[in-house]
Amino acid sequence: MSKKAAPLDYLSRWPLRLWLVLVAIFLYAPLLTLMAFSFNDSRRNIVWQGFTLDWYGAVFQDSDLLTAFGNSLTIAAISTVVSLILGAMVAVACWRFRFPLKPAFEGALALPIVVPEICMGVAMLVFFSRVMPWPDDLPWPFSLGAIIIAHISFSFPFVAVIVRARLASFNRELEEAAKDLGASEWRAFMDVLVPHMKPALIAGALLAFTLSLDDFVITFFTAGPDTVTFPVKVYSMVRFSVTPEVNAASTLLIVVTVLLTAIGLKMQGKDVAKMEGGQ
Amino acid sequence: MAEPLIRIEGVCKRFGDFAAVDNVDLAIEEGEFFALLGPSGCGKTTLLRMLAGLEVPTEGRILIDGKDMEGIPPNKRPVNMVFQSYAVFPHMTVEQNVGYGLRIDGVAKDERAQRVQEALGLVKLDGFEKRKPDQLSGGQRQRVALARALVKRPRVLLLDEPLSALDAKLREAMRSELAIIQDKVGVTFVMVTHDQDEALAMACRCGVMNKGVLQQVATPSDLYEYPANRFVADFIGSVNLFEGKLVIDETSQALIEADGARVWVDHGVTGATGGTVWAALRPEKIELSHREEGGHRPPVAAGTPEGANMLAGTVRHYSYLGSETVYEIEAAGGRMIKVLRSNVRRYEDRGFDYDQPVWLSWSPQSPAVLLS
Numbered sequence: 001m002s003k004k005a006a007p008l009d010y011l012s013r014w015p016l017r018l019w020l021v022l023v024a025i026f027l028y029a030p031l032l033t034l035m036a037f038s039f040n041d042s043r044r045n046i047v048w049q050g051f052t053l054d055w056y057g058a059v060f061q062d063s064d065l066l067t068a069f070g071n072s073l074t075i076a077a078i079s080t081v082v083s084l085i086l087g088a089m090v091a092v093a094c095w096r097f098r099f100p101l102k103p104a105f106e107g108a109l110a111l112p113i114v115v116p117e118i119c120m121g122v123a124m125l126v127f128f129s130r131v132m133p134w135p136d137d138l139p140w141p142f143s144l145g146a147i148i149i150a151h152i153s154f155s156f157p158f159v160a161v162i163v164r165a166r167l168a169s170f171n172r173e174l175e176e177a178a179k180d181l182g183a184s185e186w187r188a189f190m191d192v193l194v195p196h197m198k199p200a201l202i203a204g205a206l207l208a209f210t211l212s213l214d215d216f217v218i219t220f221f222t223a224g225p226d227t228v229t230f231p232v233k234v235y236s237m238v239r240f241s242v243t244p245e246v247n248a249a250s251t252l253l254i255v256v257t258v259l260l261t262a263i264g265l266k267m268q269g270k271d272v273a274k275m276e277g278g279q
Numbered sequence: 280m281a282e283p284l285i286r287i288e289g290v291c292k293r294f295g296d297f298a299a300v301d302n303v304d305l306a307i308e309e310g311e312f313f314a315l316l317g318p319s320g321c322g323k324t325t326l327l328r329m330l331a332g333l334e335v336p337t338e339g340r341i342l343i344d345g346k347d348m349e350g351i352p353p354n355k356r357p358v359n360m361v362f363q364s365y366a367v368f369p370h371m372t373v374e375q376n377v378g379y380g381l382r383i384d385g386v387a388k389d390e391r392a393q394r395v396q397e398a399l400g401l402v403k404l405d406g407f408e409k410r411k412p413d414q415l416s417g418g419q420r421q422r423v424a425l426a427r428a429l430v431k432r433p434r435v436l437l438l439d440e441p442l443s444a445l446d447a448k449l450r451e452a453m454r455s456e457l458a459i460i461q462d463k464v465g466v467t468f469v470m471v472t473h474d475q476d477e478a479l480a481m482a483c484r485c486g487v488m489n490k491g492v493l494q495q496v497a498t499p500s501d502l503y504e505y506p507a508n509r510f511v512a513d514f515i516g517s518v519n520l521f522e523g524k525l526v527i528d529e530t531s532q533a534l535i536e537a538d539g540a541r542v543w544v545d546h547g548v549t550g551a552t553g554g555t556v557w558a559a560l561r562p563e564k565i566e567l568s569h570r571e572e573g574g575h576r577p578p579v580a581a582g583t584p585e586g587a588n589m590l591a592g593t594v595r596h597y598s599y600l601g602s603e604t605v606y607e608i609e610a611a612g613g614r615m616i617k618v619l620r621s622n623v624r625r626y627e628d629r630g631f632d633y634d635q636p637v638w639l640s641w642s643p644q645s646p647a648v649l650l651s
Contacts, residue, residue, distance in 0.1 A: 173362040173364050
């Protein structure tokens with residue numbers, strides 16, 4: 001090495017660099033394999049035969065798969081919006097107010113996070129078949145209601161936990177200052193508290209969206225014959241054979257999530273830039 | 280007399296059994312710079328927050344401009360506050376921060392921009408409009424908070440420990456600057472502080488609080504020279520207290536027989552009931568002189584009873600502070616007495632050193648007699 005590394009400059013030493021590379025391989029090799037084989041010109045997924053885009057064509061002609069994909073995105077979008085509002089409201093309530101049984105309430109809130117998914121799934125199945133059967137003759141997207149409700153129930157606690165953690169660092173005097181300067185309760189909330197919560201809201205939204213998009217277990221128990229989501233559809237396709245069509249569909253899903261995450265992060269960054277530029 | 284701008288009548292604030300503010304009566308005049316002074320936890324900030332409407336009194340009422348403030352929320356009161364943490368909105372620029380209150384009030388854009396400019400000029404922050412708070416120093420952030428409150432042209436500006444987060448040099452500069460700004464805008468300032476120097480230097484009048492009770496309201500010099508009780512005497516500056524009984528109490532003189540000292544004053548004591556009294560003697564009001572075997576005693580005022588206003592002692596410790604030196608003198612009975620001596624000359628033949636015998640003496644005008 002030509003330059004001497006500073007004491008805490010670990011990244012310029014080879015053992016750590018090697019470790020970094022190994023971690024990257026461990027994380028991304030399976031995904032890259034999946035993507036690569038989506039271009040494989042063979043019905044089998046084992047041996048590379050040559051490059052083709054046929055499987056993508058097949059995906060776009062498979063109307064069942066496309067419907068499932070649309071269902072998944074719709075469910076994820078709606079459940080994200082509702083989870084975000086509900087989670088943020090719960091977080092603010094827990095942060096701001098003291099009420100009887102608050103510790104019990106906060107504990108109950110974390111339950112959907114810790115309860116095994118399979119239990120949640122079975123519970124949802126029982127609930128929607130016995131307690132509150134979801135009518136199956138509703139027009140789309142109302143037919144997705146049962147799944148959306150199930151997804152909201154397991155993703156809004158994540159939003160609440162993230163926002164609650166963010167609120168702990170809020171300086172109460174900021175809100176008091178806003179009120180002192182003439183803001184009503186609502187204005188102070190929108191002008192001071194919401195901007196403070198914003199990073200947590202974005203993180204929570206991304207988490208809720210991806211949780212919903214790739215959920216299989218709970219969805220499997222709540223989905224009806226006409227309300228199949230993408231993961232459930234892929235599962236049923238794999239039961240027959242793992243064709244490169246599945247790979248192609250999965251690659252598309254990865255691209256969509258990465259794109260959405262990038263947009264989310266960019267929005268966050270743009271916002272900071274906008275504020276620094278002074279409107 | 281005209282109606283005072285702020286009238287606080289019998290205000291109490293209780294948290295459970297604890298009275299943070301206990302039956303406070305106070306009137307603050309228009310244009311005054313008033314300081315609420317007291318140790319931490321004495322209720323001064325709670326009182327200030329009740330003026331702002333951020334806390335609600337348990338009992339009593341607060342009138343601002345003759346209007347009862349009960350039930351009026353903070354955003355509807357003619358007061359604005361500078362918070363201890365400054366509470367500058369981190370996601371807004373300086374300009375947006377200062378203009379926030381005006382925007383809420385629906386002030387037109389042109390007028391808003393002009394008033395923001397004026398306010399920024401007042402606190403000397405021109406050119407900082409587009410900065411974000413994290414690009415400002417602590418002192419600059421405080422100026423933003425000040426401009427943001429003043430731009431709304433409040434009847435009263437409330438300041439919660441405005442200087443406590445600044446470093447010593449800046450604090451001193453801000454003291455006079457705040458006074459100048461107050462003079463310029465003519466707004467009534469009510470400041471809370473635990474720093475007695477700050478209060479004495481800036482305020483027209485101070486209220487000293489302890490344990491929720493307002494102990495004394497007076498001008499800075501009256502607080503220092505005529506403290507109402509032992510707490511005030513001790514809290515403002517430093518003091519030597521002699522506990523004793525009144526043995527002479529006439530209209531033109533009084534003599535206190537304290538343990539180890541006889542204190543004679545040239546005025547009568549009003550309100551004494553024959554119980555314990557205290558003589559409070561400021562360190563700078565005691566004269567130090569050399570004591571030698573068979574040497575002369577220091578001169579005392581005519582008419583001083585034998586042995587009064589004089590003590591024999593020995594220098595035990597001193598701290599040289601540049602402009603002055605603080606001596607700690609052990610008097611008879613092991614009692615330590617603080618004496619402050621200005622270093623008027625650069626060098627002196629006969630300074631005082633450790634273990635040197637000295638005389639302490641004072642004039643009959645110096646001690647303040649306290650009844651509680």
